[in-house]
Amino acid sequence: MTSPHYIAFEGAEACGKSTQAALLATRMDAVLTRETGGTAVGARLRAILHDNSVTNLTPRAEALMTAADRAQHLAEVVGPALDGGRNVVSDRSLYSTLAYQGYGRELDVEELTIINDWAINARWPETVIFLDTPDALIAERLQERDLDRFEAAGEAFHRRVIEGFRTMASSNTERWITVDGRGAIDDVEATIVAALTERGVL
Numbered sequence: 001m002t003s004p005h006y007i008a009f010e011g012a013e014a015c016g017k018s019t020q021a022a023l024l025a026t027r028m029d030a031v032l033t034r035e036t037g038g039t040a041v042g043a044r045l046r047a048i049l050h051d052n053s054v055t056n057l058t059p060r061a062e063a064l065m066t067a068a069d070r071a072q073h074l075a076e077v078v079g080p081a082l083d084g085g086r087n088v089v090s091d092r093s094l095y096s097t098l099a100y101q102g103y104g105r106e107l108d109v110e111e112l113t114i115i116n117d118w119a120i121n122a123r124w125p126e127t128v129i130f131l132d133t134p135d136a137l138i139a140e141r142l143q144e145r146d147l148d149r150f151e152a153a154g155e156a157f158h159r160r161v162i163e164g165f166r167t168m169a170s171s172n173t174e175r176w177i178t179v180d181g182r183g184a185i186d187d188v189e190a191t192i193v194a195a196l197t198e199r200g201v202l
């Protein structure tokens, strides 16, 4: 039996990663989960994090709440699934904290890496699929939504976040796969499947 694989999807809001994560989880018969909000405790943290009426949350508190969500998620969902021989596909991972709270909120990325490595007991995703979707398309998709606290954070913040993802993806191409998020759902899925097949994950 091959060992179970832990895959995370990353990218901006409305980039299509939730759709692709679900498709891949079905294909791999994997446990489909997400950060934040993949556990009952995490759902409560997520409600605070996304709440527009929360106007005074400091970046450090925000980062620690995402790390707390993640510690619970690893202990309750990801770790047991992998230990039980199941593949795991997660919609976001600690890399979202590095992108949003690190690059976006301008906290120290090295410090956030240490805090999150501790939170997850050093169990990192083995493969990260980054759906890189042009800013204009994201903006168009977000226009159709009621914006939450992150989505309403402003253009400069989101530009730093996406540049952060691009920097991380290009500096660790063994772990990261960058996929153009612009195509039709089927085409993006086919690209992801081809890349994972080439790496021997599928």
Ligand code: TMP
Binding pocket: 012, 013, 014, 035, 036, 066, 092, 093, 094, 096, 097, 098, 100, 101, 150, 151
């Ligand atoms: P999503 O689940 O719809 O992708 O939204 C999650 C939002 O939470 C998104 O705006 C990014 C943000 N987020 C962080 O800022 N840090 C994190 O660590 C995670 C997991 C999400």
